[in-house]
Amino acid sequence: MTAVYNFNAGPSALPKEVLQRAQAELTNFNGTGMSVMELSHRSKDYEAVHQNAIDLLKELYNIPDQYKVLFLQGGASLQFSMIPLQFLKEGTIGNYILTGSWSEKALKEAKIIGNTAIAASTKDQNYQSIPTANDFQFNKNDAYVHLTSNNTIFGTQWQDFPTIDHAPLIADMSSDILSRAVDIEKFGLIYAGAQKNLGPSGVTVAIIRDDLLEANVDQVPTVLRYKTHADSNSLYHTPPTFAIYMLNQVLTWVKEQGGVSEIEKRNKEKAKLIYDAIDESNGFYRGHAEKDARSLMNITFNLPTEDDNKKFLAKAKELGFVGLNGHRSVGGCRASTYNAVPLEACVALREYMDSYRTGHVRG
């Protein structure tokens, strides 16, 4: 078959080596004679995988000792509610920085639970940019400040994170976790669905600072308390064992590649190829994001007309490119260049964009 270039926005490409290893041991894990899916979550064999995944993430992402790594279910969407359920008490404010659809959704869920505010928003500019720290409106009684580090749909990304002192900073890093070095200490809580950079869908990672585990949670369902999962090392109830096994495989792969610094270097290289195709197209391809807000993970662009977009995408599909359609809500084109997307795929896309523009493959 012809090559497949997987640019899906999530669930998305996984490293080929990881899939091959999972395949090789799918019916017999570690000499147990059983699939990893058939192991009890209380077994020594499974617990080693679980612990290794926690330890590897701490090591690779440089997570300080005063943070816990948790494996949760329910996707990032459940985090939108778990956060206010936990921290948004009477008399406090959940303060949201809006940079795209996902931050809007996070805010919407907080409103169901308590009082909220908008610290800053770039909605007026159709989310082409990231607000600057001068624009933030804080309140003394902010329970937390929430931001979305990478905007999967609009293709923008925070380049630097603000230092926030008056309240814990919480970040949805679903679409750029582990794609670059991050100063974890700026955050009280980081969360991410695994299905972009970490593994298959079905497990959500949270990195939480110990003091946030002291929130009063008497009225919160037990399974929706971070403390429940922290106290049980994410074994309070049955975890999504296979998803965590795959996460462990992906983390092992990241380490083998040279760790986050090497991954970050490659991500820059990969994204540059496609941004160059845009910037050198004399306006044929128009990037959605402002240059200083460009995402290394989701590259969003449009052709001159809607009809051009359609033709470009149809031809791309024929050539083996998968997932280049923009999100249903905004249209256009989007290339998601997550950690596991190989350089070759980006080279191929760049070439296709050039050839398409110059009419060579338009047919």
Add this chain to the structure above:
Amino acid sequence: MTAVYNFNAGPSALPKEVLQRAQAELTNFNGTGMSVMELSHRSKDYEAVHQNAIDLLKELYNIPDQYKVLFLQGGASLQFSMIPLQFLKEGTIGNYILTGSWSEKALKEAKIIGNTAIAASTKDQNYQSIPTANDFQFNKNDAYVHLTSNNTIFGTQWQDFPTIDHAPLIADMSSDILSRAVDIEKFGLIYAGAQKNLGPSGVTVAIIRDDLLEANVDQVPTVLRYKTHADSNSLYHTPPTFAIYMLNQVLTWVKEQGGVSEIEKRNKEKAKLIYDAIDESNGFYRGHAEKDARSLMNITFNLPTEDDNKKFLAKAKELGFVGLNGHRSVGGCRASTYNAVPLEACVALREYMDSYRTGHVRG
């Protein structure tokens, strides 16, 4: 290697054929050149799997048209909270029938949300039995009545389900879903974590009658509303795609085996082998459950002394039996004979129990 007999209580054995098929196509699903884990949940290839799993469960379990099948995250444990969040309104009562640890946990979570009652309980008899319908204490303002169809830890199971008219009957069927024919119409809502009879951990199935989707949920987080998932065919946000793929494979296997009636027949045969070993042991093996409450899924028993239990379990482990330890909270021995546990494993266990009792393998 020697044979492995997997009697894990969950996650537990999966059909060998299912694992082999998953292995064969793990890196290239349906000729896509991608793993099923790498597909977008909005792709035609994934959506076919998702829909097939829904349709197959409806067909195999004889689910009437006025019910929806939902795929959720968070395990059965999150259902313990989703149910009262949804249905337990001011002035109503969540009424629980207690038959074991899991029903106690379900009740505990409901208490965090609203007012509860205990319709019946066999706790006084150390959960060796199932209450009879005469014992139920109902209230006019019951929001629902909740029961646990099979008690994974104590090894008891409802043989017939009561007909309840004044409120919807809700059942946690985590450890016996699809193990026998059930009259779905007796229930307003059935839920089950997949990791015993349906697939790997990480997906929870709910079967909900349409009228229950009309509950007032304005104050409930969007992702914790059954209606959200019903309205989007369980694609409101990223589902645990690989777990659902495996569920679809397991359902396909159940159909190939001859459907639920054939599976039920085999489950009876399998359980009988082990109960016979108990009943014919002159009291050497003592079953925990009363005979008319015995589970076909979890067979719990003790040897004369704690020391005997230990030796029996240690020797069993040497011989390739996995997961025969009773739950941490009760000790003793437990054989979980879920749908995917083959007859051979139960024959082997029966033989081992006989040999051990007569001293032949005690060493």
